[in-house]
Amino acid sequence: xxxxxxxxxxxSGHTAxxxxxxxxxxxxxxGQHTVTVVSPNSHWNWIPSNIWVGVGKMGRDDVVFPLExxxxxxxxxxxxxxxxALRPEGDGEDHRGAVDIVYTGQGRVGQEERLRYDxxxxxxxxxxxxxxxxxxGPDGHSLSVCTAxxxxxxxxxxxxxxxxxRAGQEQTLVVGMGHGTCTCEGAAFEYVxxxxxxxxxxxxxxxxxxxxxxxxxxLGDFGVDGMTFEDxxxxxxxxxxxxxxxxxxxxxxxxxxxxxxxxxxxxxxxTLDGSHHSLDFDFAMLLPPFGGVGLAAYDGQGGDITDxxxxxxxxxxxxxxxxxxxxxxxxxxxxxxxxxxPVWDNIFAVGIAFAPPHPISRPRKSSSGTVIAPSPPRTxxxxxxxxxTVALTIVDRIRSGPxxxxxxxxMANMGAACVASAGAGLRTGSAAAMTMMPVVPDYSxxxxxxxxxxxxxxxxxxxxxxxxxxxxxxxxKAKGRPGWFLIxx
Ligand SMILES: Cc1cc2nc3c(=O)[nH]c(=O)nc-3n(C[C@H](O)[C@H](O)[C@H](O)COP(=O)(O)OP(=O)(O)OC[C@H]3O[C@@H](n4cnc5c(N)ncnc54)[C@H](O)[C@@H]3O)c2cc1C
Numbered sequence: 001x002x003x004x005x006x007x008x009x010x011x012s013g014h015t016a017x018x019x020x021x022x023x024x025x026x027x028x029x030x031g032q033h034t035v036t037v038v039s040p041n042s043h044w045n046w047i048p049s050n051i052w053v054g055v056g057k058m059g060r061d062d063v064v065f066p067l068e069x070x071x072x073x074x075x076x077x078x079x080x081x082x083x084x085a086l087r088p089e090g091d092g093e094d095h096r097g098a099v100d101i102v103y104t105g106q107g108r109v110g111q112e113e114r115l116r117y118d119x120x121x122x123x124x125x126x127x128x129x130x131x132x133x134x135x136x137g138p139d140g141h142s143l144s145v146c147t148a149x150x151x152x153x154x155x156x157x158x159x160x161x162x163x164x165x166r167a168g169q170e171q172t173l174v175v176g177m178g179h180g181t182c183t184c185e186g187a188a189f190e191y192v193x194x195x196x197x198x199x200x201x202x203x204x205x206x207x208x209x210x211x212x213x214x215x216x217x218x219l220g221d222f223g224v225d226g227m228t229f230e231d232x233x234x235x236x237x238x239x240x241x242x243x244x245x246x247x248x249x250x251x252x253x254x255x256x257x258x259x260x261x262x263x264x265x266x267x268x269x270x271t272l273d274g275s276h277h278s279l280d281f282d283f284a285m286l287l288p289p290f291g292g293v294g295l296a297a298y299d300g301q302g303g304d305i306t307d308x309x310x311x312x313x314x315x316x317x318x319x320x321x322x323x324x325x326x327x328x329x330x331x332x333x334x335x336x337x338x339x340x341x342p343v344w345d346n347i348f349a350v351g352i353a354f355a356p357p358h359p360i361s362r363p364r365k366s367s368s369g370t371v372i373a374p375s376p377p378r379t380x381x382x383x384x385x386x387x388x389t390v391a392l393t394i395v396d397r398i399r400s401g402p403x404x405x406x407x408x409x410x411m412a413n414m415g416a417a418c419v420a421s422a423g424a425g426l427r428t429g430s431a432a433a434m435t436m437m438p439v440v441p442d443y444s445x446x447x448x449x450x451x452x453x454x455x456x457x458x459x460x461x462x463x464x465x466x467x468x469x470x471x472x473x474x475x476x477k478a479k480g481r482p483g484w485f486l487i488x489x
Contacts, residue, residue: 001032005117009039012351013123015387023395036077040104053151057424080105089300122349126290135262136178142284165204171282176213178286180258180372197423213254223374228448274367316349320357332412332442348390351383384489412440419467431463
């Protein structure tokens with residue numbers, strides 16, 4: 001009998017759970033093995049399409065669906081709860097690992113339970129750290145598209161901006177990163193061009209000033225130190241490629257910026273040269289920095305071992321090389337491959353939940369010492385691949401014994417495709433489609449850090465169709481509909 005507990009039902013955790021259930025067989029024939037998912041939300045959210053919710057092109061119901069019916073069909077137990085503490089050595093009663101959870105639904109709000117596990121997958125994703133910047137976020141003075149509900153609110157406010165523009169009032173809109181250490185620049189990039197597209201569609205773009213405020217030192221960095229593309233024998237940088245889109249659409253970039261404070265209608269920020277600025281706005285969508293969700297950890301005697309399992313950021317330490325090194329000494333091999341936690345090889349952390357060994361983009365500080373550097377992105381595709389990888393490892397260990405070799409999927413060997421919407425519309429939409437291989441540049445293998453054959457960028461209507469197709473394919477996959485497992489992560 002093996003109990004597997006997956007914490008989190010986002011891209012990585014849900015993928016892990018679906019594959020575990022598939023590989024272990026139907027509940028009736030699975031024998032004693034159990035798969036349990038713990039997640040505080042009753043619904044799954046296809047987060048990439050929140051961008052379209054945030055501009056009113058999709059509704060909330062287009063991007064979320066209830067998890068419980070899917071899990072019931074797949075023989076997965078579901079606890080609508082949040083994990084609060086891990087006990088890798090168990091407790092006085094049982095030496096198996098355990099996780100403490102607090103219910104957030106299923107008629108048991110606030111009730112606590114201790115779940116025992118043989119294998120644990122931590123896929124808890126990010127904590128949205130709005131509090132890192134004073135006044136940031138929907139409880140402060142700016143908007144977000146990180147959750148479907150945030151995106152609905154952003155769409156409502158954007159609509160009001162459009163009404164004011166129609167009435168002839170000039171409007172200033174700011175989209176970007178709400179802190180110097182944010183990640184997910186791709187999402188802000190998508191959102192700014194979708195806003196631009198909506199304003200053009202409404203015929204009111206001329207009265208709007210649209211800023212993209214980012215912690216990237218140059219356009220096209222995307223938190224991955226930019227990319228080099230080769231086209232017909234010529235090399236070009238993602239910086240040039242991206243800058244032309246900004247010029248073409250009249251979106252004004254503010255680069256190397258750390259937002260210090262957001263007040264009603266004003267954002268205050270510092271730039272890499274150490275100067276401080278204020279910008280008045282009528283609409284601001286600024287993403288928060290991410291952190292781990294804040295799980296505690298205790299040993300068998302109840303001693304606090306949180307620092308052993310988690311980095312100060314709250315992300316979980318896995319099989320990466322966390323030695324502090326100068327930027328020039330960072331290696332692709334520092335990145336984790338198995339997502340196994342040191343010492344406890346029955347615990348894995350995948351997706352955003354694992355602690356990256358170092359940023360991918362060159363770290364920078366302003367002249368006054370403020371860190372202004374994108375944190376490494378762990379986008380959907382790598383997150384799904386990691387979820388599947390640890391599911392394969394766990395199933396092998398159940399079948400062949402605990403010494404079975406782990407499956408491996410390093411972001412330094414893994415490609416990623418990112419289709420960044422630049423406006424929705426079957427005939428007028430467009431998207432910037434980028435593929436990179438590998439995600440973490442490896443200068444020992446490629447002079448430009450990445451394969452020139454597999455690192456590409458294209459902008460056009462075709463990209464929009466691909467993005468829309470991915471929306472439907474991934475929702476089909478996440479619902480576990482027929483053939484779901486044939487759709488790659
Ligand atoms: C607006 C936006 C647009 C994006 N667009 C793209 C895109 O176009 N392409 C792309 O590849 N990536 C995109 N991303 C990134 C992508 O969404 C993430 O890479 C991906 O969701 C990470 O997967 P994850 O499983 O690690 O985390 P998540 O998908 O965030 O899942 C985390 C899960 O853990 C649960 N959880 C939280 N706390 C606890 C707890 N204490 N106990 C148990 N469960 C918990 C959450 O409820 C959730 O179910 C975008 C991100 C944003 C914010």
